[in-house]
Amino acid sequence: MEIINRCLSIEEFRQYVKEYYFGSEPANKLVIHHTWKPTTDSWDGERSIQGLKNYYEKKGWPAGPHLFIAEEGIWLFSPMRKDGIHTAGLNHCSIGIEVVGDYDNEVWSGNTKTNALGAIKILMDRLNLTFKDIYFHRDVSSKTCPGLAITKEWLFSELSNLYISKPEFKQVIRNTTAPPPADFSQSDEMVLIPVPDWAKDAVDFVAKNKLFKIRVAEDVRHAVRFYRFYNLLKEEQKKQ
Ligand SMILES: [Zn+2]
Numbered sequence: 001m002e003i004i005n006r007c008l009s010i011e012e013f014r015q016y017v018k019e020y021y022f023g024s025e026p027a028n029k030l031v032i033h034h035t036w037k038p039t040t041d042s043w044d045g046e047r048s049i050q051g052l053k054n055y056y057e058k059k060g061w062p063a064g065p066h067l068f069i070a071e072e073g074i075w076l077f078s079p080m081r082k083d084g085i086h087t088a089g090l091n092h093c094s095i096g097i098e099v100v101g102d103y104d105n106e107v108w109s110g111n112t113k114t115n116a117l118g119a120i121k122i123l124m125d126r127l128n129l130t131f132k133d134i135y136f137h138r139d140v141s142s143k144t145c146p147g148l149a150i151t152k153e154w155l156f157s158e159l160s161n162l163y164i165s166k167p168e169f170k171q172v173i174r175n176t177t178a179p180p181p182a183d184f185s186q187s188d189e190m191v192l193i194p195v196p197d198w199a200k201d202a203v204d205f206v207a208k209n210k211l212f213k214i215r216v217a218e219d220v221r222h223a224v225r226f227y228r229f230y231n232l233l234k235e236e237q238k239k240q
Pocket of ligand 1: 033143
């Protein structure tokens with residue numbers, strides 16, 4: 001079995017996917033899994049990847065899933081332009097994404113969560129997929145995969161709160177409790193970030209009140225504007 005065996009950061013994965021040739025019949029759906037075992041504790045990076053390769057080869061499979069998502073990054077396994085083997089009935093034209101760990105009792109967390117959401121979002125954008133194109137293994141199997149704690153409601157809400165923005169904002173969001181500086185700048189390169197804590201209230205507020213249209217791929221600049229606007233409103237309310 002040929003595997004790619006490379007571990008990429010979200011930014012490297014975004015660049016990889018941007019330039020990647022997805023074949024004459026590109027994937028039109030994603031299927032989400034969890035490894036269950038290895039667990040996050042027993043996962044050991046490249047050694048685990050080699051172990052999985054051996055495991056699939058013993059089963060006589062010519063391919064496996066396409067991606068393994070771990071704390072250290074996004075592992076490229078089987079090539080995404082070819083059908084993998086991960087979900088009986090859904091292997092054709094799908095990308096199989098394994099999130100390392102057991103998620104029957106808890107949702108994704110830490111870098112694993114950021115890497116999983118980022119990889120899904122980047123592939124959705126590149127392949128023009130919508131939420132209806134995201135499948136769970138358990139949709140077509142008696143398994144609980146990708147874990148009972150992971151629901152589509154939760155996943156789609158998390159994906160909707162993921163914004164694509166500029167590298168400068170990495171600085172701004174690193175401190176999740178401090179407000180953004182008044183003179184933040186912009187550049188052309190985009191990175192993936194979640195909505196920072198300081199902007200969540202404001203973004204929720206304007207979304208609920210339909211004051212602005214918030215799109216999935218919107219720039220987090222809006223969050224900064226929302227934040228300022230929201231604070232202005234709050235100050236006005238105090239005065240009254
Ligand atoms: Zn599965």
